[in-house]
Amino acid sequence: MDITTIVFWFLSALALFSAIMVITRKNPIFSVLWLIIVFFAISGHYLLLNAQFLAVVNIIVYAGAIMVLFLFVLMMMNLENLPVVNKNIWMKFLGVISGGLLLCILVSTSKSAADMNLKTIIMKEGNIGLIENLGKVLFTKYALPFEISSILFLSAMVGAVVIGKKES
Amino acid sequence: MNALILSAVWGIILMFCSILVKNKKAIGYIAAFGLLTILIGNIAETYGTQITHYNIYPMLLLDRFGLFFNTIAILSVFIFVLLSLIEIRKTGKYEPEFYTLIFFVICGITILTSYQNLLMLFLGIEILSIPLYILTGSDKKNLKSNEASLKYFLMGAFSTGIMLLGIALIYGGTGTFNLQPGTHSVVGTYHGISFLEITGLIILMCAMAFKASVAPFHFWAPDVYDGAPTPVTSFMATIVKVTAFLAFFKLCEVRVTDTLTAVNWKMIFAVMIVATLFIGNITAIFQQSVKRMLAYSSIAQAGFMMYAIFSLNDVAKEGLLYYAMAYSLATIGLFATMSKIKDYSFEGYNGLAKKQPTLAATNAIFLLSLSGIPLTAGFFAKYYMLASVIKTGSYTWLVIVGVCFATISIYYYFRLIQAMYFKTGNPDTIDHEITPFFKNMLIVVAVFIVLLGAFPQLLLNWFYF
Amino acid sequence: MPILQLLSDIPVTGSTTDYAPIALQLFFAIGFIATMLIASGLIGPKRKTADKLENFASGIPSHGDARQPIAIKYFLVAILFVLFDVEVIFFYPYAVNFKGLGWTGFVEVILFTSFFIIGFIYIIKRGALNWEE
Numbered sequence: 136m137d138i139t140t141i142v143f144w145f146l147s148a149l150a151l152f153s154a155i156m157v158i159t160r161k162n163p164i165f166s167v168l169w170l171i172i173v174f175f176a177i178s179g180h181y182l183l184l185n186a187q188f189l190a191v192v193n194i195i196v197y198a199g200a201i202m203v204l205f206l207f208v209l210m211m212m213n214l215e216n217l218p219v220v221n222k223n224i225w226m227k228f229l230g231v232i233s234g235g236l237l238l239c240i241l242v243s244t245s246k247s248a249a250d251m252n253l254k255t256i257i258m259k260e261g262n263i264g265l266i267e268n269l270g271k272v273l274f275t276k277y278a279l280p281f282e283i284s285s286i287l288f289l290s291a292m293v294g295a296v297v298i299g300k301k302e303s
Numbered sequence: 304m305n306a307l308i309l310s311a312v313w314g315i316i317l318m319f320c321s322i323l324v325k326n327k328k329a330i331g332y333i334a335a336f337g338l339l340t341i342l343i344g345n346i347a348e349t350y351g352t353q354i355t356h357y358n359i360y361p362m363l364l365l366d367r368f369g370l371f372f373n374t375i376a377i378l379s380v381f382i383f384v385l386l387s388l389i390e391i392r393k394t395g396k397y398e399p400e401f402y403t404l405i406f407f408v409i410c411g412i413t414i415l416t417s418y419q420n421l422l423m424l425f426l427g428i429e430i431l432s433i434p435l436y437i438l439t440g441s442d443k444k445n446l447k448s449n450e451a452s453l454k455y456f457l458m459g460a461f462s463t464g465i466m467l468l469g470i471a472l473i474y475g476g477t478g479t480f481n482l483q484p485g486t487h488s489v490v491g492t493y494h495g496i497s498f499l500e501i502t503g504l505i506i507l508m509c510a511m512a513f514k515a516s517v518a519p520f521h522f523w524a525p526d527v528y529d530g531a532p533t534p535v536t537s538f539m540a541t542i543v544k545v546t547a548f549l550a551f552f553k554l555c556e557v558r559v560t561d562t563l564t565a566v567n568w569k570m571i572f573a574v575m576i577v578a579t580l581f582i583g584n585i586t587a588i589f590q591q592s593v594k595r596m597l598a599y600s601s602i603a604q605a606g607f608m609m610y611a612i613f614s615l616n617d618v619a620k621e622g623l624l625y626y627a628m629a630y631s632l633a634t635i636g637l638f639a640t641m642s643k644i645k646d647y648s649f650e651g652y653n654g655l656a657k658k659q660p661t662l663a664a665t666n667a668i669f670l671l672s673l674s675g676i677p678l679t680a681g682f683f684a685k686y687y688m689l690a691s692v693i694k695t696g697s698y699t700w701l702v703i704v705g706v707c708f709a710t711i712s713i714y715y716y717f718r719l720i721q722a723m724y725f726k727t728g729n730p731d732t733i734d735h736e737i738t739p740f741f742k743n744m745l746i747v748v749a750v751f752i753v754l755l756g757a758f759p760q761l762l763l764n765w766f767y768f
Numbered sequence: 769m770p771i772l773q774l775l776s777d778i779p780v781t782g783s784t785t786d787y788a789p790i791a792l793q794l795f796f797a798i799g800f801i802a803t804m805l806i807a808s809g810l811i812g813p814k815r816k817t818a819d820k821l822e823n824f825a826s827g828i829p830s831h832g833d834a835r836q837p838i839a840i841k842y843f844l845v846a847i848l849f850v851l852f853d854v855e856v857i858f859f860y861p862y863a864v865n866f867k868g869l870g871w872t873g874f875v876e877v878i879l880f881t882s883f884f885i886i887g888f889i890y891i892i893k894r895g896a897l898n899w900e901e
Contacts, residue, residue: 182787192857200850207846210838244472244502270861274873279362280422281858282876283414285883286311287430288851290407292887293318294437295851296896297397297404299844302443315886322893 143183150176167205174198186264304365305344305354306373307413313337314406321399331388334402338381341409345373361481362420369416371766372549372624376412379542379631380405385744386639387534389736394441394532401441404434408543415550421470421480421507424550428466428514431546432459435539439531451530458513458523466510472503482557496565504558504566511554514547517609518578521602525586528598536594537638540601541631548608552623555612572613573698579606580708587715594647596715597637600673603712604630607705610688614695621763622687628762629680629755633669636748639741640666645731652719653728659737663723665745672752674716675709680755685709841900848891855884 153172160166174197181190262268273281316337320330344354349370359365384391384405391401411431418424436459440452470480476499477484484500513520528536559568583603590596608626611619640662644651656663672681689702755762823830862869862877869876891897 187787188861196850196854196857200846200853204843204846204850207838207843210835211840211843212837240502244498247498266861267864270865271868273858273861274865274869274876276361277422278876279357279359280420280426282879283307283410283423283426283430285880286314286407286410287426287433288855289314289318289883289887290404290430290434290437291851292848292891293400293403293407294433295844295847296891296894297400297437298440298443299840299847300894300896301900302396318886318890319893322890 139183142179146176146179146183150180163209164206167202167209170205171198171202174202181264184264185262188266188269189264304357304359304363304413305348305352306341306377307410308354309337309341309344310406310409310413313341314403314410317399317403317406320402321397324399327392327398330399330402331384331392334405335381335384335388337402337406338377338384342374342377342381345370345377345413349374360419362423363414363417364419365417367766368620368624369549369553372416372546372627373413375624375628375631376416376542376546377409379628379635380409380538382632382744382748383534383538383542383635383639386635386741386748387537387642389741390532390534390642397441401438404438405538407434408538412542412546415546416553418550418553419482421473421482424482424554425463425466425470427550428547429463431543432463432514435459435535435543438535438538439527441535442532445532447530448532451527454530455523455527462510462513462520465506465513469503469505469507469510472499472506474503476500476503482554484558484561496562501562501565504562507554508551508571511547511551512575515544515551515605515608516602517575517605518582518602519575521579521582521605524602525595525598528601529592529595533594533638533642536598537635537642540598540638541634544601544605545608545627545631548605548612549623549627552612552615552620556615560615569613569698572609573701576606576609576613576701577704579603579609580704584708584711584715587712590715591649592647593641593649593652593719596649596719597634597641600712600715601634603708604634604673606708607685607688610692610701610705613698613701614691616691616694618687618694619691621766622684622691624766625680625687625755625759625762626684629672629684629752632748632752633672633681636669636745637666637673640745643733643737643741645733649718649722650728651730652722653726653730655723655730655732657727658730659732661742661745662732662737665749666723667720668749668752670716670720672756674713676713678753678756680752680759682756683759844896848896852884852888855881 150173153169153176156169157166157173160169174193178190178193178198181187181193313334317330317334320333324330324333348365349367384402392398394401408431411427411429411434414423414427415431418427436452436456439455440448442448474480476497509520513523516524528540531539555568562568580603583599583601583606587596587599587603590599604626608623608630611623611626613619641647643662644655655666668679672679675681675685685705689705692701692705693699858880859877862873865873
């Protein structure tokens with residue numbers, strides 16, 4: 136086992152464990168903190184795949200900015216006085232079944248897909264994820280989606296003002 | 304492309320109207336004028352006049368079908384805005400933003416009618432949805448509106464995540480984001496099609512069915528439609544839903560035909576149709592509130608639009624355009640009238656025919672059209688849908704199911720007609736808001752529906768012209 | 769890879785191993801802090817009295833709950849920050865390809881940025897950044 140494999144398995148285990156911790160914590164603040172660890176683990180994976188730009192963006196935007204937003208939302212609500220919701224046991228049961236079915240399908244798909252066999256992930260090499268190549272593709276082939284995404288940003292800005300600003 | 308650029312520009316203009324225009328009454332008219340220019344721009348493009356010749360091909364492809372649908376959608380938005388001018392003005396300080404968001408939704412519509420790349424599908428769905436989350440919560444003081452907005456946002460964001468997962472799997476299976484999958488060259492896959500692609504497609508279909516509120520992904524619709532401010536409900540339940548269907552259709556037209564050897568899509572769609580029709584129609588019967596009844600009725604109508612996605616032939620294509628027009632116009636009219644009535648329950652409509660004969664008469668036509676009575680547009684819309692199934696030659700029992708549920712739907716639509724005409728009461732209407740202009744608009748819409756019903760070729764000839 | 773080699777000047781190859789020094793630095797930084805915290809906890813003197821264990825509130829007796837809901841105005845600023853943060857991210861791939869993309873890329877980025885500037889003017893004029901009291 137070389138060092139890449141060890142790092143890969145370590146990061147995968149860390150990501151899965153933290154993800155489970157996110158959804159099992161009672162206190163949402165802890166969930167958010169575990170989620171940050173998930174993001175870091177995923178960023179590690181991006182690094183292994185040689186997608187450094189994605190790794191950095193993932194940390195800056197997700198672990199940095201969006202997590203702060205999550206915490207803000209949690210702080211806006213009065214968590215102390217939240218009524219305890221008694222979830223129906225059958226609902227939980229059904230949730231487990233439907234989620235498990237999706238898991239089964241995804242696992243069996245990726246196991247049985249012939250185009251997945253005999254293929255390994257390109258680790259440490261390949262230069263698709265490098266910022267230079269990403270930029271070239273983004274500003275030539277995907278220029279139109281890039282421009283159109285600014286409309287999405289504008290509507291988000293308008294929305295933030297409409298929802299968040301006091302009406303007076 | 305004309306419509307996309309113009310609607311983005313008008314969205315920005317309306318943004319600045321909130322700062323620059325002091326006369327509050329003017330804003331609605333500015334927006335209506337903007338819609339008119341977009342409409343003209345789109346029709347001009349249909350006949351070959353473009354603002355720019357920027358090469359958009361691998362991302363978007365503006366074909367006749369998409370452009371014609373744009374025309375229908377923008378026309379519906381135009382009528383919607385003219386009918387709800389007063390309601391939108393009542394949203395208060397953020398009226399210009401309301402129109403801005405509507406213009407941005409039109410951007411999303413134009414993308415969804417012409418996308419050739421799954422990334423554009425995703426972007427279009429997002430531009431379509433995010434303004435709607437905000438519009439749903441635009442009545443900030445109303446708890447129901449807040450709840451609806453939050454529910455819609457959480458569910459919608461989750462379904463978008465599912466959609467991305469599907470697109471990623473399709474990318475894994477085919478190695479391209481293009482709508483056209485290209486050649487299946489992978490050896491040893493299931494019927495020549497990658498498992499990843501099939502799984503991804505199924506997941507993507509779930510997300511699209513969610514956006515179009517098709518059972519079993521309809522559960523958000525009644526609560527959101529009920530809680531949202533009435534003009535927003537009208538917008539969401541008609542134009543946006545129909546656009547989601549068109550995007551769904553475009554996706555299926557390529558991908559389903561391509562993977563028919565591997566997956567029994569017809570069976571899946573047949574089950575979805577029957578479930579949607581059943582849930583929509585049967586639940587609508589038991590509703591006491593007209594708004595909620597229309598919410599369930601919109602699910603039922605989604606079931607009928609699913610027939611187009613089931614058959615995926617030329618008749619279905621024409622039928623979808625026709626259905627979009629007939630359904631949108633009738634529902635917009637009904638919601639516009641409802642926002643003038645104080646009590647949304649069936650009792651609130653009692654005796655409307657005596658007090659407001661114009662409103663009652665036009666609403667009766669809209670309801671007749673929705674239930675599919677001959678001589679109205681709704682009849683031919685349903686006819687096209689069912690005819691498309693017959694043309695495929697398989698699953699003809701779906702036609703019988705469709706006719707049965709259309710018959711059931713008559714019960715709850717006629718209940719409202721009965722309340723308006725045959726029951727006595729004094730409905731509380733907001734009288735000073737029912738202007739002659741509003742009445743005339745309703746009459747125009749009703750006449751249009753009857754014309755479409757009497758001469759169905761009117762619309763489709765124009766499509767081929 | 770021996771550590772000494774890591775510390776010497778390695779030419780940038782564009783692969784992940786370039787980041788090994790950063791990983792090493794992170795490792796040492798976290799390790800140092802963790803060691804210090806644990807060590808001071810173990811070695812330091814402990815006198816646990818009721819007064820010592822109370823939350824410190826500048827000498828006055830603490831009262832109320834610290835978990836008050838915060839105002840939405842903080843959130844509005846935060847969400848606007850995220851939008852512009854994401855915009856800045858797009859400049860990074862552009863900056864790397866600045867020369868290669870030429871005027872086409874320049875026009876694209878100017879168009880994108882002008883949308884954002886329009887949004888920014890709108891936010892300022894609409895008073896979204898005014899601090900409501």
